[in-house]
Amino acid sequence: MEETAENLKQLAKFGISEGISEIILTTRNDSAAETKANAAPFGIIWKNNKMFLRLFKGSKTYENLMREDYFAANMTDDAVLYAKSTFYDLEAEEFDDVLHITEIGNENTKISISVPVLKKADRFVLFKCVSRLEASDSVIIDIEPIEYFVLNAEKEGFVFNRGFHSVIEACIHLTRYELTKGPTHVDLIRHHQKIIQRCGRKNDKAGFSIVRRKLMEIEAGEDKL
Ligand SMILES: Cc1cc2nc3c(=O)[nH]c(=O)nc-3n(C[C@H](O)[C@H](O)[C@H](O)COP(=O)(O)O)c2cc1C
Secondary structure, eight states, X not given: OOOOHXXXXXXXXXXXXXXXXXXXXXXXXXXXXXXXXXXXXXXXXXXXXXXXXXXXXXXXXXHHHHHOSEEEEEEOOOHHHHHHHHHSOOXXXXXXXXXXXXXETTTTXXXXXXXXXXXXXXXEXXXXXXXXXXXXXXXXXXXXXXXXXXXXXXXXSOOOOHHHHHHHHXXXXXXXXXXXXXXXXXXXXXXXXXHHHHHOOHHXXXXXXXXXXXXXXXXXXXXXX
């Protein structure tokens, strides 16, 4: 994916720029799974004309994208969706299916692919995984955008709300705390809590309450909703 002015402009409209853009990634679950779809926040990395994901092993998204070639990058400023999808499964009603028709082979054989997306997303981009490079703890997946969708045309522009961004930071620190139990992460979650209280919108505060509940569950040694 070249960082041409045209590509930068098109993707910027959808909240993706060079560097790392945090989106909610939705994938289809294995047919044997209890639920059809999965959602969780991930970073789309765009550096040196390459666009890719780095997925650490152990997540459902990792499992799904080792099997499926398509996913959606959902853009939203809904802090509850970020926090809930980081630590818990979303309900089936929170997803819609989008059907993408693609052509393969010389005979123009058409195959249709359906990818789950978030009903509450403002916009989403359908991506294709083009190659995978596995390491011991993670996989790098090269990706290409294939189709762009706008669900909420009224939500244009980008307002930087410190409260919303602090919810995302708190989610990241809590995923790291889950792995390492490093106390600095808890200090940083408290730091972001203060920003959320001061600058956040109602929904950012609701998002943080999911983080706080999860932290209490981890500290109590139980990990359920
Ligand atoms: C904003 C944000 C960005 C994240 N980016 C990544 C990432 O790029 N790679 C990764 O492996 N995990 C990332 N994570 C952690 C996953 O979202 C987390 O492990 C999640 O529980 C995976 O859910 P799943 O098992 O439903 O796929 C990120 C978390 C947050 C909050």
